Amino acid sequence: MPRTKQVPAYTVERQNYSGVQQTVKYMVEFIRQGQTRPEVRDYAIGVIREVYPHATTSEIAAIYFDLCRRLRYTRDPATSEMLHQAQVTLKNMAGDCDDMAVALGALVQSLPQRGRTPSALGAVNASVGSPVEVVTVGFDSRGAEHTHTFVRVWDSQSARWIVLDPVAGPMVPSMLKRVSTYKTSET
Numbered sequence: 001m002p003r004t005k006q007v008p009a010y011t012v013e014r015q016n017y018s019g020v021q022q023t024v025k026y027m028v029e030f031i032r033q034g035q036t037r038p039e040v041r042d043y044a045i046g047v048i049r050e051v052y053p054h055a056t057t058s059e060i061a062a063i064y065f066d067l068c069r070r071l072r073y074t075r076d077p078a079t080s081e082m083l084h085q086a087q088v089t090l091k092n093m094a095g096d097c098d099d100m101a102v103a104l105g106a107l108v109q110s111l112p113q114r115g116r117t118p119s120a121l122g123a124v125n126a127s128v129g130s131p132v133e134v135v136t137v138g139f140d141s142r143g144a145e146h147t148h149t150f151v152r153v154w155d156s157q158s159a160r161w162i163v164l165d166p167v168a169g170p171m172v173p174s175m176l177k178r179v180s181t182y183k184t185s186e187t
Contacts, residue, residue, distance in 0.1 A: 020136055020149075024185050026083050027102050027134050027149070034086030034106025041110040043090055048111065056157040060164070063107045068166040071100055097167045098149050104164045105132040105151045135163075138181040152184070 034040045047066045048059045074094040076082045082096075086106035089095040095103070109132055131154040138147060150165035168175040 023081060023083060023098055024134050024136060024149070027098055027105075028185055030083065030085045030102045031105035031109060031132060031134070031151075034102065035109035037085075037087050037106070037110075039087045040090065040103075040106050044107045044110045047107075057155050057162075059111060060108055060153055060155055060162060064104065064164045064166070067100065067104060067107075068169055071095065071103070071166060073097075073100070073167055097165075100166050101134060101149050101151045101164075104166070105134070105153075108132060108151075108153050108164075133161075133184040135182055135184050137179045139178050 044063060048062050051058045051062050070093055071089070072094040073096065075096055082099075084092070084095055084099045084102065086103045089099045089103040133152050134149060135152055136149045148167070150163065150167070152161045152163045154160075155162050163172055163176065165172050165175070
């Protein structure tokens with residue numbers, strides 16, 4: 001009988017941490033990869049199954065609230081920065097802010113959305129997943145390094161950006177008021 005090769009669920013890459021921008025670079029790549037993973041798309045479809053078709057705002061909200069309810073915030077080890085692909089975060093149902101942002105971005109982008117996108121993001125009548133931006137923020141007015149990340153999603157139905165931050169949850173409005181610096185990175 002022929003032997004089949006075991007493919008690892010994920011790989012571990014060890015390297016020196018060189019800051020937030022390195023993490024954001026990987027986050028953007030993991031969101032792009034995750035949107036086409038069957039287990040990510042299957043999860044998203046399972047969540048929106050009861051949502052009225054083409055109700056994109058409701059689909060985004062359903063995915064967000066499902067993850068807020070089910071994912072457990074779990075910090076990285078004390079001396080390490082870890083970043084998980086979307087399918088790993090969904091399998092473990094745990095992660096920190098960057099893991100949750102990757103999962104949310106990949107889930108939302110795995111679902112097609114028709115409609116107008118902001119002109120700065122390209123095509124007017126896109127039929128791909130919602131544009132997603134990774135947002136990093138700092139709360140120190142002196143410009144200290146950004147310490148938190150989340151995603152915001154363009155919703156063509158409401159023609160506005162929607163902040164998705166399961167760590168802040170219902171505290172998103174007050175958290176956003178405390179932000180002193182921020183940067184976005186388009187996926």
